[in-house]
Amino acid sequence: MVARVSDHEAFLREFHSRHAGITARAMERGGSYDRLAERAGTGRVLDLACGDGALLARLPPTALGIDISTEELAAARPRRTVQGRAQQLPFADGSFDAVASHLAFMLFDDIERVIAELHRVLVPGGRFIALLGGGPTADGDDAFHALVNLLPPSTRRFGDPRAKTEAGWRTLFAGWSEPVFERWELDLGGSFEEVWAFLGASYQLDDASAAAIRAELRKRYAGVARVPCSVVTFCAEVIR
Template sequence: MTVPSPAESYLLDFHGRLAGVTAHWFATAPVQREGETFPSTYSLLEAVVPRDAGPRVVLDLACGDGHLLELLAKREQPGLSLLGLDMSEHELAAAQARLKGAATLHQGRAQTLPFAEASIDVVLSHLALMLMDDVETVLAELRRVLKPGGTVSVVVGGDMVRGDAVERFAGLLRPLLLAETQPWLPLGDPRVRSVEGLKGLFHEGFEDVAIQDLIVQGDGEPRSVWDSLRTTYDADRLSPAARASLEASFLQAVEPLRRSDGTVSCRWGMRQLTATSSRVSR
């Protein structure tokens, strides 16, 4: 078995402690895309899968606690076969409990997918591609397992939305990260975090690449917003003293942002990339 990299070891520890945290914060957070509002980023990915009755195999890559697979399973759609893969045994245990056999789940890495060549119609992935080591190998694996003309759609992090709680949080976090004594541990490939980088990565073996900006609404009371922000990877890796300092500073900094109902604006910038696997033989 492949020994986890330092980044993978951290992610395994994080999701062992906080299994299901991504769905907890984003499963019901409304999202805007090109002027329209949708129920969540998960629903954007679920909608990529056609609703016709033909046979179709769908893989949720880094499926977490199975929320996206559950949305698809609730269709009770004839011919739809669901697969999930995740590194974390804790996330997979949560997915197993949620799905009750509605999907076939695998523990493994995206760099070595346990699926046959040209066996999958649709690959979906929610807030995971930007965290993965050796992303070019991941994309080579996607090209291998996707059928010619198959679809891949991923949600990844995007640009910061200015003027709200996330910007205040980021500004307060930055000096604390620089002051930490532990060496900084980068997660994933920075190219996945920019439009140009994504275009370059998906240039080979994919067609009809579309990238759309998303704004996810996580508004709430300041304490609730803090609870969502403290479970980001950056804040989680702070020392306890630095995290306590960040909490106090953040709650003070967002007080001027409070609206009449007591909430503050918290918007997450994300992107959705959707592409078609090349129909040319590989």
């Protein structure tokens, strides 16, 4: 059966084909891959929407990764990966003890279908752990806030709003355990180039606006050795 893919999913596939490894380059300094891998445990683990495998590389050697982008998978560190959609997982029932997903669950279309697939491929008592996010801090004044103020207005909204909040998870994961949400504030401050690797990865930037905004921020942080930049994420967990 050929699935109908939305414009948003087509955008994500195309974006990640052109920029394989972009999320790992943006996020790896923040420590979230290590922390999420620790939570995933040592059983049979699936990395859902694994990108170039930054999380997968930290999971047990038996772990598997899946992503829609063949280019991301081609860039993946030497691990077992499969090309496919979260909405149609090519795995048998009860294949995994845990599914982990780093910064992807809140992007998916047809989230109920994804959750039905998670329920199917997890063993009873299996865990789904997702890093969700991430926005700027509520009251800060760092490079992330500066970027948000400069971004052109966008109508692009990915995923299902319920996938991003604890209340939404309670509705979506009815029949699973009560979801547990933990706030992880990641410090992505560093040299301008390091911080831009994160800011410039925004889905809201096209090539022209990226160049202009980068130049503006470069000016703003001229002479600053460590550019401040924090991102708020949530580690969410639920048991089947």
